[in-house]
Amino acid sequence: MTNHRIALIPGDGIGTEVLPAAQQVLDVLGRRHGFGLTYTSYDDWSCERYLREGAMMPADGLDQLRDKDAILLGAVGHPEVPDHVSLWGLLIPIRRGFRQYVNLRPIRVFEGIESPVRTARAGAVDFVVVRENVEGEYSQVGGRFNSGFPDELAVQEAVFTRAGVSRVLDYAFGLAARRGGRLTSATKSNGIVHTMPFWDELVAERASGFPQVAWDQEHIDALAAKFVLEPGRFDVVVASNLFGDILSDLAAAIAGSIGIAPAANLNPERAYPSMFEPVHGSAPDIAGQGVANPLGAIWSAAMMLDHLGHPAAAKDVTDAVAGVLAKTDVRTRDLGGTATTAEFTDKLLELL
Amino acid sequence: MTNHRIALIPGDGIGTEVLPAAQQVLDVLGRRHGFGLTYTSYDDWSCERYLREGAMMPADGLDQLRDKDAILLGAVGHPEVPDHVSLWGLLIPIRRGFRQYVNLRPIRVFEGIESPVRTARAGAVDFVVVRENVEGEYSQVGGRFNSGFPDELAVQEAVFTRAGVSRVLDYAFGLAARRGGRLTSATKSNGIVHTMPFWDELVAERASGFPQVAWDQEHIDALAAKFVLEPGRFDVVVASNLFGDILSDLAAAIAGSIGIAPAANLNPERAYPSMFEPVHGSAPDIAGQGVANPLGAIWSAAMMLDHLGHPAAAKDVTDAVAGVLAKTDVRTRDLGGTATTAEFTDKLLELL
Numbered sequence: 226m227t228n229h230r231i232a233l234i235p236g237d238g239i240g241t242e243v244l245p246a247a248q249q250v251l252d253v254l255g256r257r258h259g260f261g262l263t264y265t266s267y268d269d270w271s272c273e274r275y276l277r278e279g280a281m282m283p284a285d286g287l288d289q290l291r292d293k294d295a296i297l298l299g300a301v302g303h304p305e306v307p308d309h310v311s312l313w314g315l316l317i318p319i320r321r322g323f324r325q326y327v328n329l330r331p332i333r334v335f336e337g338i339e340s341p342v343r344t345a346r347a348g349a350v351d352f353v354v355v356r357e358n359v360e361g362e363y364s365q366v367g368g369r370f371n372s373g374f375p376d377e378l379a380v381q382e383a384v385f386t387r388a389g390v391s392r393v394l395d396y397a398f399g400l401a402a403r404r405g406g407r408l409t410s411a412t413k414s415n416g417i418v419h420t421m422p423f424w425d426e427l428v429a430e431r432a433s434g435f436p437q438v439a440w441d442q443e444h445i446d447a448l449a450a451k452f453v454l455e456p457g458r459f460d461v462v463v464a465s466n467l468f469g470d471i472l473s474d475l476a477a478a479i480a481g482s483i484g485i486a487p488a489a490n491l492n493p494e495r496a497y498p499s500m501f502e503p504v505h506g507s508a509p510d511i512a513g514q515g516v517a518n519p520l521g522a523i524w525s526a527a528m529m530l531d532h533l534g535h536p537a538a539a540k541d542v543t544d545a546v547a548g549v550l551a552k553t554d555v556r557t558r559d560l561g562g563t564a565t566t567a568e569f570t571d572k573l574l575e576l577l
Numbered sequence: 578m579t580n581h582r583i584a585l586i587p588g589d590g591i592g593t594e595v596l597p598a599a600q601q602v603l604d605v606l607g608r609r610h611g612f613g614l615t616y617t618s619y620d621d622w623s624c625e626r627y628l629r630e631g632a633m634m635p636a637d638g639l640d641q642l643r644d645k646d647a648i649l650l651g652a653v654g655h656p657e658v659p660d661h662v663s664l665w666g667l668l669i670p671i672r673r674g675f676r677q678y679v680n681l682r683p684i685r686v687f688e689g690i691e692s693p694v695r696t697a698r699a700g701a702v703d704f705v706v707v708r709e710n711v712e713g714e715y716s717q718v719g720g721r722f723n724s725g726f727p728d729e730l731a732v733q734e735a736v737f738t739r740a741g742v743s744r745v746l747d748y749a750f751g752l753a754a755r756r757g758g759r760l761t762s763a764t765k766s767n768g769i770v771h772t773m774p775f776w777d778e779l780v781a782e783r784a785s786g787f788p789q790v791a792w793d794q795e796h797i798d799a800l801a802a803k804f805v806l807e808p809g810r811f812d813v814v815v816a817s818n819l820f821g822d823i824l825s826d827l828a829a830a831i832a833g834s835i836g837i838a839p840a841a842n843l844n845p846e847r848a849y850p851s852m853f854e855p856v857h858g859s860a861p862d863i864a865g866q867g868v869a870n871p872l873g874a875i876w877s878a879a880m881m882l883d884h885l886g887h888p889a890a891a892k893d894v895t896d897a898v899a900g901v902l903a904k905t906d907v908r909t910r911d912l913g914g915t916a917t918t919a920e921f922t923d924k925l926l927e928l929l
């Protein structure tokens with residue numbers, strides 16, 4: 226029996242509540258589809274640890290994860306820890322250290338969820354945001370000049386490499402070729418005059434290897450507008466680190482719930498473990514009450530199963546997610562209901 | 578009788594069709610409210626000129642505009658001219674040369690326009706995006722390294738100055754104090770670790786001068802989502818050049834039409850002329866057919882009247898814009914109708 230070694234990093238807040246739900250679902254699938262999952266938990270890699278010991282994870286953190294087949298992460302963030310400290314101390318080092326250069330965020334409008342956007346009907350919206358995940362606008366290059374003086378300034382350097390952009394574009398074009406055959410590149414070459422025209426050139430260059438894919442490019446401002454105006458027209462949307470971040474949260478809202486949205490941080494070459502995490506954050510306002518929506522974590526676990534070579538098991542999970550929304554009225558608070566995390570998970574397990 | 582010297586730059590595409598409509602409206606208002614408007618037209622400052630002569634405007638372009646009281650611009654952009662060429666050759670030099678550091682974009686859902694967002698009802702959505710307009714992510718600092726080689730990379734430097742950020746924040750806080758007393762700052766200090774934490778610090782610092790304003794800050798990804806989820810909860814949203822660009826287009830889409838959205842590029846000190854322009858672009862696909870929506874240009878003209886010291890005249894115009902939408906079913910193609918630019922303008926003039 227195949228066995229997969231899974232690292233569990235619950236992190237902060239509701240991360241610690243949704244991860245056990247995902248684990249329950251995974252275990253059922255493992256039994257049904259005949260694979261094993263062995264978990265190693267890193268329970269104290271969190272902001273609590275940072276507040277106690279000054280570091281989000283141990284110095285050899287990445288080494289501890291390196292031999293795992295995949296990482297399932299809950300959420301990172303704490304009211305008393307600045308976000309750039311918590312994220313650059315845990316989430317971002319894992320993404321970068323393990324060359325998880327693809328951040329994959331599927332967007333679906335499910336039956337049983339009312340989208341805030343009138344035209345976003347169940348079945349009609351089904352696309353994927355492919356976000357460049359390890360370079361670009363998120364960089365540590367930059368700093369302050371004349372701190373505290375009237376002429377103070379801060380600079381931030383975005384760094385886009387030919388290799389880094391090309392590989393994520395190749396992934397996105399390949400995905401479009403396997404899906405609906407359409408790709409939209411998010412850009413801003415009218416305002417961001419060095420890196421974005423470079424991105425556009427590389428899109429045109431990589432596109433030549435995928436003649437079966439119809440592609441276009443849209444300025445990020447116009448594209449954000451089109452997400453709201455015509456959400457049904459997209460198939461694969463590829464974007465830089467920052468633009469992908471914005472577009473995928475926007476798309477999750479259009480789909481009707483950030484609580485359901487999943488993300489995969491992929492190292493497509495499988496030289497390193499990939500990481501799976503719900504899009505929602507640690508939600509300190511509802512943490513500890515057992516009312517968090519577990520679907521984001523559960524759908525992320527499905528993406529993990531797909532990555533580990535179990536597409537049928539993954540489909541069972543997404544079918545169950547769709548089923549619990551379409552066929553029952555059990556809902557957590559974020560979806561307008563009163564169910565607890567456990568009740569919502571149990572209902573989904575019933576359907577499974 | 579007060580007389581105002583207005584520079585008209587129709588620019589490209591539908592810019593040349595909507596500006597005359599705005600001018601008709603302005604003339605009516607001048608007669609009614611007792612002020613004069615003297616126009617100077619810069620008809621060939623455009624991409625056509627660039628294609629012919631290699632420059633969007635003459636070398637002394639800014640000097641020609643300097644003695645004007647305001648500038649009304651149509652649109653810039655042409656299929657055969659890369660956007661970064663056309664924009665950095667005309668629009669951006671004017672914004673920067675004349676220190677138009679505030680880009681003001683009001684968002685209203687009008688009766689008679691169906692927003693794509695269910696909860697965005699007429700009257701319930703009325704806010705303003707204040708965009709930093711002359712620095713930040715739009716900079717010419719950066720370039721390519723090892724062009725054409727496998728290790729090629731491009732860098733782009735965002736530059737945020739204490740003076741530049743503080744003045745736009747002061748403007749935004751002041752506006753919030755005069756409006757609903759609430760301000761939201763768009764930021765991304767978890768990912769953009771140098772300039773965005775600097776922005777956040779300056780927000781906290783400037784806020785202390787406006788104790789009557791309740792303010793918060795939101796990460797740009799979450800904020801884009803909230804625009805869709807709760808568009809009615811905003812009053813003044815202040816953002817960097819790039820974030821303001823994205824948020825204002827998104828907000829215009831949520832309001833139901835990019836064709837109606839106006840923008841003011843303000844030099845609040847009035848040391849230089851300010852510039853007013855619709856948010857929509859040159860729309861080459863419909864240019865030359867006389868079917869463009871003139872309301873964006875007309876509402877921009879209203880913002881110009883307000884800036885020139887004629888708030889009552891400005892209100893007449895926005896009332897007429899609201900009236901033509903609420904009380905008639907005349908609509909241009911972008912709004913689902915069949916009216917021409919001239920017919921739509923005539924109907925509005927009737928109501929005026």
Ligand SMILES: CC(C)[C@H](C(=O)O)[C@@H](O)C(=O)O
Pocket residue numbers: 415416446664822
């Ligand atoms: C055309 C482009 C440079 C411009 C901008 O981003 O400033 C436009 O999108 C706008 O919002 O005025």
Ligand SMILES: CC(C)[C@H](C(=O)O)[C@@H](O)C(=O)O
Pocket residue numbers: 312470767768798
């Ligand atoms: C928390 C933050 C750094 C992160 C990001 O922007 O990458 C988050 O928004 C996400 O999308 O995973």
